[in-house]
Amino acid sequence: xxxxxxxxxxxxxxxxxxxxxxxxxxxxxxxxxxxxxxxxxxxxxxxxxxxxxxxxxxxxxxxxxxxxxxxxxxxxxxxxxxxxxxxxxxxxxxxxxxxxxxxxxxxxxxxxxxxxxxxxxxxxxxxxxxxxxxxxxxxxxxxxxxxxxxxxxxxxxxxxxxxxxxxxxxxxxxxxxxxxxxxxxxxxxxxxxxxxxxxxxxxxxxxxxxxxxxxxxxxxxxxxxxxxxxxxxxxxxxxxxxxxxxxxxxxxxxxxxxxxxxxxxxxxxxxxxxxxxxxxxxxxxxxxxxxxxxxx
Amino acid sequence: xxxxxxxxxxxxxxxxxxxxxxxxxxxxxxxxxxxxxxxxxxxxxxxxxxxxxxxxxxxxxxxxxxxxxxxxxxxxxxxxxxxxxxxxxxxxxxxxxxxxxxxxxxxxxxxxxxxxxxxxxxxxxxxxxxxxxxxxxxxxxxxxxxxxxxxxxxxxxxxxxxxxxxxxxxxxxxxxxxxxxxxxxxxxxxxxxxxxxxxxxxxxxxxxxxxxxxxxxxxxxxxxxxxxxxxxxxxxxxxxxxxxxxxxxxxxxxxxxxxxxxxxxxxxxx
Numbered sequence: 001x002x003x004x005x006x007x008x009x010x011x012x013x014x015x016x017x018x019x020x021x022x023x024x025x026x027x028x029x030x031x032x033x034x035x036x037x038x039x040x041x042x043x044x045x046x047x048x049x050x051x052x053x054x055x056x057x058x059x060x061x062x063x064x065x066x067x068x069x070x071x072x073x074x075x076x077x078x079x080x081x082x083x084x085x086x087x088x089x090x091x092x093x094x095x096x097x098x099x100x101x102x103x104x105x106x107x108x109x110x111x112x113x114x115x116x117x118x119x120x121x122x123x124x125x126x127x128x129x130x131x132x133x134x135x136x137x138x139x140x141x142x143x144x145x146x147x148x149x150x151x152x153x154x155x156x157x158x159x160x161x162x163x164x165x166x167x168x169x170x171x172x173x174x175x176x177x178x179x180x181x182x183x184x185x186x187x188x189x190x191x192x193x194x195x196x197x198x199x200x201x202x203x204x205x206x207x208x209x210x211x212x213x214x215x216x217x218x219x220x221x222x223x224x225x226x227x228x229x230x231x232x233x234x235x236x237x238x239x240x241x242x243x244x245x246x247x248x249x250x251x252x253x254x255x256x257x258x259x260x261x262x263x264x265x266x267x268x269x270x271x272x273x274x275x276x277x278x279x280x281x282x283x284x285x286x287x288x289x290x291x292x293x294x295x296x
Numbered sequence: 297x298x299x300x301x302x303x304x305x306x307x308x309x310x311x312x313x314x315x316x317x318x319x320x321x322x323x324x325x326x327x328x329x330x331x332x333x334x335x336x337x338x339x340x341x342x343x344x345x346x347x348x349x350x351x352x353x354x355x356x357x358x359x360x361x362x363x364x365x366x367x368x369x370x371x372x373x374x375x376x377x378x379x380x381x382x383x384x385x386x387x388x389x390x391x392x393x394x395x396x397x398x399x400x401x402x403x404x405x406x407x408x409x410x411x412x413x414x415x416x417x418x419x420x421x422x423x424x425x426x427x428x429x430x431x432x433x434x435x436x437x438x439x440x441x442x443x444x445x446x447x448x449x450x451x452x453x454x455x456x457x458x459x460x461x462x463x464x465x466x467x468x469x470x471x472x473x474x475x476x477x478x479x480x481x482x483x484x485x486x487x488x489x490x491x492x493x494x495x496x497x498x499x500x501x502x503x504x505x506x507x508x509x510x511x512x513x514x515x516x517x518x519x520x521x522x523x524x525x526x527x528x529x530x531x532x533x534x535x536x537x538x539x540x541x542x543x544x545x546x547x548x549x550x551x552x553x554x555x556x557x558x559x560x561x562x563x564x565x566x
Contacts, residue, residue, distance in 0.1 A: 008469075009388025013396075016381035016440055023437035024403055024411055031414035039417070092313070101306055110317040116549040118498035120516040121538040124523055125324040128531075133336035135322055139315065170317065175560065182561030217564040224405075224563070231407030234500045238520060252409045259413055260505075270413055277410040284405045288398055 028277060035271035041264035049267065056271035066272065068246055069254035073230060076165050076250060081229035084169035086221060089176025090214075096181055108177070115174030123238025126167045130155035130239070156240050160248035164236040171235055172228070176221050183217035184210070223287045227280055251276060324535050333532035347536035356537050358511060359518035363497055363541070365428055366514055370435035371492035374443045377436070378488055379481075382447025383473065387456070397448075404441035411438075412505045419506060426508045434506065435496040442495075443488045450484030451477070487555060494545045515541045 035056055039049035060066050092111060096104055114122070128134050137152035139145075146152075155163040191209050200208070233252035236242075242249035242257060249257070255276070259269035327333035328347055330340035351357070385393065415434060419425040424433075454477060462472040478485075500516040507513055510521060515537065522534055549556070 006388050006390070009384040009390055012380040012384035012388075016377040016444060019377060019433075019437050020403060020440050023415065023434055024406070027411050027415040027418060028406070030418060031410060034414055034417065091309075095306065095310070098306065100303070101310070103310060107310060107313050107317065110314065112549070112553065113546065114317055114320075116494075116545055117542045118500075118516060118538075118545060120498075120500050120519050121324070121542050122320075124519055124534070124538055125320050127523065128323045128327070128335050128337065129320045131335055135319055135337040138337060139319060170320065178557050178560045179564045182557070183564040185561075186564075220563055227405050227407075231409060233409060238523065252407070255409055255413065266413065266417065273410050273413055276407060280405070280407055280410070281402070284402050287405070288401055 031270045031277070032274050034267055035274045037267045038265075039267040039270070041259070041266055052267070056268050057275075059268065060271055060275070065246060065249075066254065069249045069251050072161060072247075072249055073251040075161060076168065076232070076236075077226060077229045080165040080168035081172065081225040082222060084165070085173045085176045085225055086218065088169060088173045089221070090180050090218075092173065092177040093180035093184055094210075096177075097184055111174045111177055114170055115172065119171075119234040120238055122167075122171055123235040126163075126170075126235070126239050127156065130163050130167070157244055160240045160244065164239055164248050164250075167235060167239065168229065168232060172225065176225065179217055179221050180214065183214050187213050219290060220287075223283060223290065227283050227287070230280065230283075231276070324538060327531050328535035328539050330532055333530075333535065335529075335531055344532075347530075347532040348540070350533055351537045351540055355510065356515075356518065356533065359513050359515045359537075360541070362428060362512060363514035363516070366431050366435060366503070367493045367496040369432045370439060370496045371489050373432070373436045374439040374492040375485055375489045378440055378443035378447045379478075379485060381440075381444045382451050383477070385444070385448045386451040400441040400444055404445065408438060408501050412501055416505045425506060426512065428507075428512060430506050431503050431514075434502050435499060438502070439492040439495050443492055446488050446491065447484060450481055450487070454480050487552065490548045490552065494548050498545055 034049070036051060036053055037049040038052050038055075092107070095101065096108060098104070129136050132152075132154040134155075136155065140150055140152050153159065187210065191213075192205055195205050195209060231252060232250065233256070236248060236250055237253055237256070240248040242253035246254075251272070255269045255272050258272065259266050323337050326338070326340055329343045329345065330338070331342060331344045331346065332338075332340070333347070351360075385396070412434070416425065419430045424430045458476045458480070459469075459472045462476045463469065467475065497514075498516065499514075500520065503514050503517045504520070507517060510518070513521065519534060519538060519541070522529060
């Protein structure tokens with residue numbers, strides 16, 4: 001039985017395809033339509049939304065709160081994903097390769113569990129951990145971190161963006177660690193042996209063997225975690241709700257608040273969501289292209 | 297290789313890592329057995345299991361039931377639909393098959409926030425907003441791209457020879473699939489089902505947008521709602537609920553850790 005063209009094949013595909021088209025693709029397009037109306041959850045806009053063209057987009061581009069949420073999201077993504085998760089993930093992956101070190105599996109399991117427990121639970125426990133009388137402040141006091149300028153405080157209130165960023169490193173590092181571990185496994189050992197014979201230092205080996213051979217994995221990792229981190233909602237939402245005020249208001253939280261809090265401007269929120277959709281789409285297409293073309 | 301004396305440094309680094317990754321769990325575990333649990337960190341003066349007993353009564357139990365219904369139903373639906381689709385993708389050749397695979401990748405990576413807002417309006421119009429059914433539908437649709445990807449990679453590992461042999465022996469294609477391919481792919485189906493189950497089980501965003509009645513909430517939205525009730529929060533109960541709620545996810549992921557690691561490795565090495 002070889003692969004053959006058949007209507008049966010298409011019929012078998014149809015149910016799954018129909019569900020995805022109806023509940024994912026159609027709503028996405030509907031969202032674009034909604035973004036050009038004054039739809040809202042209450043009032044006139046609720047019963048009879050009116051077509052208003054690109055007005056929502058024009059208002060968005062004049063909305064300083066929208067720009068603020070963008071900059072919050074960019075800071076959150078750059079520091080928690082691009083720097084935090086990649087650096088820490090790489091350090092962890094290198095650590096896991098050391099055969100002479102004991103207790104690695106405890107660390108790996110802790111990193112893994114932080115990644116898989118339900119997001120709401122993660123946000124809930126960080127809510128206590130980072131509070132004024134939480135364990136974090138006790139650790140800061142015990143380790144005398146005030147000497148480094150880190151003072152105990154109500155982290156969620158006074159340093160909300162810093163706190164959700166660090167919490168997201170805690171949450172997401174496992175993925176990069178696993179990805180880099182796999183990539184390191186694929187580097188043949190003889191390269192290291194040969195370079196040792198040539199008298200290379202461990203830094204040289206890292207710089208001239210590990211890093212270049214890891215580059216494709218790092219690129220894959222960067223694109224994927226950028227997509228994911230840009231759309232993070234739950235854990236920061238549970239921890240700070242975007243506040244105090246709008247100080248930790250990520251793009252996703254901004255959309256949620258525009259739509260589900262007064263004045264319930266759904267059309268406006270849909271415009272912000274559409275921009276998010278387009279941005280993500282560009283990244284995903286980049287990801288697919290990179291995967292298909294290989295690494296050049 | 298030249299020996300570098302970096303062991304003490306590495307162990308110091310590991311101690312900091314252990315602290316960073318384990319410390320946030322401490323309060324969750326302690327407060328769940330502390331009769332006087334509070335948002336503050338404290339060592340319990342006595343230990344109780346009352347919170348755990350209370351989780352299985354009242355509204356917290358209702359939420360566990362709701363989470364179970366949503367996850368069981370959507371995981372089963374997603375598995376059924378994805379088996380058909382993946383079988384088709386691996387056994388038939390048709391125009392646009394390549395494009396379809398790209399399409400699944402796009403859907404799988406698309407932020408849920410983009411979909412959930414318009415679908416709330418659509419579901420309100422057709423009158424199914426604030427029902428478990430609406431949550432089940434959307435969770436299924438969101439799980440499907442990943443389920444199909446797992447299913448396809450599994451069916452690809454099963455040689456078509458067995459099916460052919462069965463068909464020569466007089467089975468039609470459907471029977472050959474049912475008696476030969478399906479039993480062989482059982483581990484793959486279990487994988488799809490379990491991953492879909494934990495995806496729906498842990499989800500917060502979809503039920504947050506689609507449900508309004510507290511009696512219909514799954515555990516995730518329930519925890520959020522109670523956590524927001526400032527002043528009156530029973531943290532002991534909430535922590536015990538969080539732990540019970542995390543157990544199915546932990547069991548599934550720790551069982552499938554090797555499988556997941558292999559899946560992620562596939563992204564790194566091509």
